[in-house]
Every structure is written in C-alpha cells, then in structure tokens.
Amino acid sequence: MLFNSPVFAAFFVIVLAGYYALRPARLRILWILAASYVFYGWLSPLYPALLAYATLVSYVAARAMASSRRKKAWLALAVVNGIVMLGAAKYGAFLAANLNGLLEILGIEATVKAPGRLFPVGISFYTMLIIGYVMDVYRGKVPAEKDVVRYATFTAFFPYLLAGPIERAGTMLPQLVRLPKFRAVNISEGLSLFVVGLFKKVALADFLAIYVDRVYGSPAGAAGLTLLVATYAFAWQIYFDFSGYTDLARGVAKMMGFDLSLNFNNPYLADGLGDFWRRWHISLSSWIRDYIYFPLAGRTIAPTVRSYAAMIAAMVLAGLWHGAAWTFVIWGAIHGIGRAFTRELEVSSFYKHRIPKPVKQFFVFHLICLTWIFFRAATFPDALAVLKGILSFTVSDPRFPLVGILFIGLVWGYQFLFKSKRRRILDHSAVRVGLMLAMMLYLVFFSTPGYEKFYYFRF
Amino acid sequence: MKPTIPNSNNVILTWKEWILTAVLFLAVSFTLYFGWSRWEKIPVERDYRSSCWEERMSDYWAYAQWCRVARAGYPVLLIGDSVVWGQEVPNNETISHAINAELGRDEVANLGIDGLTNAAMTGLFRHYGRSLRGTRIILEFNPLWMSSPSRDLRGRGKARWEFHHPRLVPQLDPRISYYRGLDERIGYLFDHYLKLPPFVRHLMVNNFENKSVSAWLLEHPYRLPLGAISFAAAPMMREKQGLGTAWSSRKGAGPVDAPFVPAGESLQWEFYLKALRRLKKNGNSVFVLLGPFNSHRLTAPSRERFLAMMSEVKAKLDELGYPYFDATEDLLPSEAFADQCHVLKDGHERLARALVRDAGFAGWLGGGK
Numbered sequence: 001m002l003f004n005s006p007v008f009a010a011f012f013v014i015v016l017a018g019y020y021a022l023r024p025a026r027l028r029i030l031w032i033l034a035a036s037y038v039f040y041g042w043l044s045p046l047y048p049a050l051l052a053y054a055t056l057v058s059y060v061a062a063r064a065m066a067s068s069r070r071k072k073a074w075l076a077l078a079v080v081n082g083i084v085m086l087g088a089a090k091y092g093a094f095l096a097a098n099l100n101g102l103l104e105i106l107g108i109e110a111t112v113k114a115p116g117r118l119f120p121v122g123i124s125f126y127t128m129l130i131i132g133y134v135m136d137v138y139r140g141k142v143p144a145e146k147d148v149v150r151y152a153t154f155t156a157f158f159p160y161l162l163a164g165p166i167e168r169a170g171t172m173l174p175q176l177v178r179l180p181k182f183r184a185v186n187i188s189e190g191l192s193l194f195v196v197g198l199f200k201k202v203a204l205a206d207f208l209a210i211y212v213d214r215v216y217g218s219p220a221g222a223a224g225l226t227l228l229v230a231t232y233a234f235a236w237q238i239y240f241d242f243s244g245y246t247d248l249a250r251g252v253a254k255m256m257g258f259d260l261s262l263n264f265n266n267p268y269l270a271d272g273l274g275d276f277w278r279r280w281h282i283s284l285s286s287w288i289r290d291y292i293y294f295p296l297a298g299r300t301i302a303p304t305v306r307s308y309a310a311m312i313a314a315m316v317l318a319g320l321w322h323g324a325a326w327t328f329v330i331w332g333a334i335h336g337i338g339r340a341f342t343r344e345l346e347v348s349s350f351y352k353h354r355i356p357k358p359v360k361q362f363f364v365f366h367l368i369c370l371t372w373i374f375f376r377a378a379t380f381p382d383a384l385a386v387l388k389g390i391l392s393f394t395v396s397d398p399r400f401p402l403v404g405i406l407f408i409g410l411v412w413g414y415q416f417l418f419k420s421k422r423r424r425i426l427d428h429s430a431v432r433v434g435l436m437l438a439m440m441l442y443l444v445f446f447s448t449p450g451y452e453k454f455y456y457f458r459f
Numbered sequence: 460m461k462p463t464i465p466n467s468n469n470v471i472l473t474w475k476e477w478i479l480t481a482v483l484f485l486a487v488s489f490t491l492y493f494g495w496s497r498w499e500k501i502p503v504e505r506d507y508r509s510s511c512w513e514e515r516m517s518d519y520w521a522y523a524q525w526c527r528v529a530r531a532g533y534p535v536l537l538i539g540d541s542v543v544w545g546q547e548v549p550n551n552e553t554i555s556h557a558i559n560a561e562l563g564r565d566e567v568a569n570l571g572i573d574g575l576t577n578a579a580m581t582g583l584f585r586h587y588g589r590s591l592r593g594t595r596i597i598l599e600f601n602p603l604w605m606s607s608p609s610r611d612l613r614g615r616g617k618a619r620w621e622f623h624h625p626r627l628v629p630q631l632d633p634r635i636s637y638y639r640g641l642d643e644r645i646g647y648l649f650d651h652y653l654k655l656p657p658f659v660r661h662l663m664v665n666n667f668e669n670k671s672v673s674a675w676l677l678e679h680p681y682r683l684p685l686g687a688i689s690f691a692a693a694p695m696m697r698e699k700q701g702l703g704t705a706w707s708s709r710k711g712a713g714p715v716d717a718p719f720v721p722a723g724e725s726l727q728w729e730f731y732l733k734a735l736r737r738l739k740k741n742g743n744s745v746f747v748l749l750g751p752f753n754s755h756r757l758t759a760p761s762r763e764r765f766l767a768m769m770s771e772v773k774a775k776l777d778e779l780g781y782p783y784f785d786a787t788e789d790l791l792p793s794e795a796f797a798d799q800c801h802v803l804k805d806g807h808e809r810l811a812r813a814l815v816r817d818a819g820f821a822g823w824l825g826g827g828k
Binding site for chain 2: 001002005006007009010184185186187188189191192193196206207210211214243250254259261262264265266399400401402403404414415418423426427429432433435436437439440441444445446447
C-alpha cells in the first residue's frame, strides 16, 4: 500500500476513525497493530510472517537480557538473527555472484547457487529498528518492553514500517504507553506534512524521475551537459522522493498524535560533509553513528587512525545497506573517505570563518552529486560512462523542462529564505496558505495520474 | 502559531488556515469544473459522433458533455458500442444517420462509444449519465459480448480478456476477471465519486496529448503547462476507423465457432438488465435494438447456440415489457457486415428501413410525442 494511492486514503480514513473512536487504550493499540499488519500484508501475505518472526525473536532476546546473566549471548542472538534475515533477503544473490566470480578467477570449477529472491519491502528499516532496540536494552538505555502487543506495534507501526524514519525505542515506546487523545492541532499539522510530502513525491520527484531514467537508462550516448543536468536532477529527485516519503509518514503519524523524528533538514544547504549527514536521512546517519561507528571507533571522536578507519567502514556499510551492488559500496566509500579527509578541515577556524558559506555549499553540493552518480547508475561501467561523459565537456541541448528548473529554483530559494534572517516572510499566514493552495491545485490539476513507488522502497 | 513538531520548512497550517485553504481550493475547483463545460464548446454539427476513440476513449467528461448537448437537440438518443458509433463508416453513414434519413428529420443522436460492453454501460449510466435522465433511448444489445466466457468477462489465465473501459465496469465483483490490480480499481472508484479526476483526465487528453503533464513537459521542455491549455474541444470524428469492406473479402476470414454463454449464466446479460433497470429508475423510455449481428459467419452448431441464447434474451425482454427490434438473425445479408457485428453503409440503410417500418418501433417513437 503506497501513501500516494487512493487505497491508502480509504485505509487511513478507516484506521483514523477507529483509532479515535475506540476505548480503552488497549483496544486502540491492538487496532494500530492490526492496521499495521494489514498495511504490510497488502503488499504480500508473506511479509507480515517475517516481521512477526523478527519481532518475536527480538522480544524474547530483550526480555531474556533483562533477567539473564548471559546478556551478550542474547544480544548476539537477536543481532545475528536480524543480520541473517537481512542478508538472506537482500545480499544472497550479490554474495553468490561475487563468490562465483572469485571461483572463476581461481580456476575452480564450481558454482554457488544464488538463493531465491525474496525481498520484503521495509526489511532494511525494521531490522535496523529492532537491532537498535536490542542494543539499547543491552546498554541499559531503555528497559526491555514487557508488553508484547506494544512492542509488536513499535516494530510494525505502519507510518514508518516501509521506509523509516528509523525510530528509537526511547522516543517511540513511551508514546505507545499513553496513547494521544484527539487534538485538532495534530490533524492540521499532520495534514500539512502530508500534502507537502505528496507534492514533493508526486509533483516533483516523479516528474524529475522521468528525465533521469531516460538519461541514466543509456548514458553512453548522452552529451556531457545532459549527463550533468540529469545528475543534478537526480540529486533533487532522490531528495524530493525520500524526504517526501518522510513527510507523508510523519504526517500520517502526527494525525494519530505520534511525533516521528525529523529525517531531512534542507540537506543541500549543507556547508560540509559532516553537516550534510546531520541533515540527510538523519535517522540512518545517527543510527550508524551510535550502533556502528562508536563501537568500531571506541566511543571517541578524537582524530585517531582507528576512528578514521571506523568512519570509512561505517560509511561503506551504509552504502551496502542501500543495496547489494558495488556502486553502493563505492558511494559509501567516497562518503567515508571524503568525511575522513574533511573532518578536521570542517572544524578549523579557517574553514568556518574564512571561506564564504555559498562557496562551501557549492562544493559540498557538487561532491554529493558526484556520489549520486554511483548511487543512481545501474552498474559500475554505467557510472564510469556518466563520469567520462561529464568530463568530456560535450554540449548539446539537454532538453530539461523549464518547469523543472523553476521548481528546483523555487524550492532551493525557499530553503535559503527559511534559513535566513528574512524568514518572517514565510511565517506570514497568507504566504503559507497561498503555498498550500498552489501545491494542492497543482497536485489535482497537473500531477501524474499514476502511483509511482518510492525510491527508497528498493533498499 | 508555532508548529508542535520540528520541521524543515514552514508550510504548516493551523486548522483555521486549513478551512480557508479548503474554501479557496473548492472555489477554484468548482469554478473550473462547472465553468469549463460552458467555455469549451463541442463542435456539434449534423451526424455528430463522439471523439472518444482510442487514446480519447476514457474521456468520459467529454462524452458526458455530448450527452448534455444531445439531450437538448435530439428527441431520441441511440446508445451502444462501436456498432452504433459506426466503426466501418464515416459519420454520415452510421445507423443514426440512416434512421434520420428514413424518418426525414434529425430525430436520433449517435451516442455510441467504442468498446462499450454491457458491464461498462452500467458504469457509464451510473457515473456519467446524469444528463440522460428522463430521455428516450434506443439501447443497442450486442450479442458479441456473450459470444464466449472470455467476452463475458470470465476468461481466466490466457483466456482473460483485456476489455475496454476498465474504469466503467463494476470494480469489486469477484466474478469478473479483472486485468487491473485492486489498488488501481479502488482508484477508479475514487475517480467516479470525486468527479474532478475525469475532468482532469479530459484536460490531459485534450491539451497534453493524452500524457501526464510530466511526460508532456519532457516532449516540450520549453513550454509551460498553463500555456498549453485551451478551450478548443476535440474535432468531430468524421473518418471511418475500419477498412470499410465486407468481411468475406478480408484476409483470413472464415466461419466462427463461438461457444456463446446462455443468457441465464451470462454476466454481460446480467449487466445489460441492470443497465435497463437503471434507465427505468431514471425515468427513461427505452427501446432495445438487438444487434445487428453477423450470424451468417457462425458454424451450424454455433448458430444453434446463438439462436438459443437470443430466444432467452427475447423472452426476458418480453417478460419485462421492453419493446425491441431484432436485427440479429437474417435481416441483413452477409455482405452487409464488415466483421462479426460492424455493418457497412448499405446494411445501415437496410436496418433503418426495417426498423422505421417496424410497428413496435413506430409505436414507441410515436408514443413520446
């Protein structure tokens, strides 16, 4: 079920009405749990079974950690279970292909059979949520949840189930203890987030995707300028797509009275790579910092060899998390190496005060665009073809729609204004109403009638 | 008021602002929706027929406009599929033209729409037939839709038929072999009840080459969508869409051994009766036109099944008290047909002559005056 589909609208109206109508709280939480499993099962009836299994194993492990002396063993069980599940679903074919390649190089006549392809949408997200929870229980940050229904609702909560944000038990479980009452402000704010998210997804991301898909579909024959424009377009496509999804998820949760964390904070205004990761997919980057980087680096931010190695390793793993392909590994590696090179620079007085902010923003944006080439290209040779094409400096009419330039310009301008001293203009009621009205009219009268899947569903 | 949730932008409205936004949105939408039917004039002239064909086939908003105009200008509306629309002939050789010529006055309007199965007919009347209420209607019945389980919308696997007008058929009937997903079909239901989507689709069809604005902009990167919109309606379809030749002269033409579904078991017949009930409920006076249908092409066993099915159909119409004219059997010669059901100019003229001379039809036609 996609947030941008009519079937979700019907589903959500029923869920919301039932949620606020039901008494007592126990029934309401059961209602959310049932709704979440229906939502997930709509995609495939097998998916909820896998989710229920992961939930049950982690629940038992966390409960056992609370009462057992073998805490580490229970933690290992839950984490390994999550990794094996994710690995089997997502990386089996990738590992088999690479092993076969290695065997061929070594001249060994044998092949490793790839497992059947079952990739439940959302598994990457809920596995991270579950691993985060058991690690928090292990570290004593949160108590092991006793109520299995509440815990199952936490792991399956439909607004974030498919593509995050990756919530933490510490912020989400307390919200499931005392369920929010109906408040008009939750509806109005949730609806605002929902419409903005829908506009980002349907009007902007899906629009840019058509152009990007066309150019990246056969990059070999395209001129340098066209490839450059398509790369810029992809940078905005993926931002609009994923931040749009997050807005939709947060809007849906907010209408039910739940606050989900901010996942994107105007990332293309970042003036450093570190700053970018504090603004882009914040729930993922903070998860990687807390559960991968710190354990590897030894909970230090000092510039030691170990911390740099940990930084690169964490980003490579983040790349692999996105997909089982070498292009994602390279994407993560560029980010890791880039961050390792710029970390000390970014905190230096020279960088902070002497280099004009727009210059820093310009360079950071272009470095990010470079990494997006590997992220978007279907294969490594394709990525190289795009890079080679851009560096050929060949020029032909890229035929990128003027409307696309207008939209990106307006959004970027809005973001600069939002972060500037003149933000008051945007606070004005007439401006906000006008913007909302314009978005709604565009969605109804000009947006694509199809229901495109979200880009991050593939991860 | 400061939002209660952290945000990366400021387009967060209070509930009072939402009310204002909703009022403004509805005002703009209503103005466009209702105003457009006045601003965009259908180029109606003699023997007008709808331009809802091929890529414009699902432009039901335009079809509804033609219904509205036809109602005002013609005492009788002839509704059916491409047989009525006149696939094999230009617009001035259709059944409605031949009837009008036979009557000596422009009495009958051509409201045919290609591929309109009986199941789709129910949806058409329900969602887009508001202006048809209380009118006098000749309703075509095409036996082709009952010629096989597949045409009867029940073919499974390879026999599943990708019928036209998937938006118009009932979306949640488990007996129908749908070829669109449930999500999409629920979306169709939203379309019908929200009313705006069919109008927006009309704008897409009429102004953006039947593409989404996004896809259209990629073809025309330096144009702006607002600049492409005009009030010019699609021109009338004058040309024939088929070959316009007799079926027997066509390559590969041979006898057909259609199984035919008995009327008592047929979904399409059930939907036809449902369409009749709806028209009755809407105060319409209905005359049923059975066929035309090329029974010459059927094998002997198939013809037997066909005749048995038609007997059931006629018995039911007699039972319900609907007047009808049977143009399915040997009314028209074999060479009058272009295929299994589409008729050529000469056939339309013969059919019209017989129909106008039919006492039942004359009685029905005279009864409305």
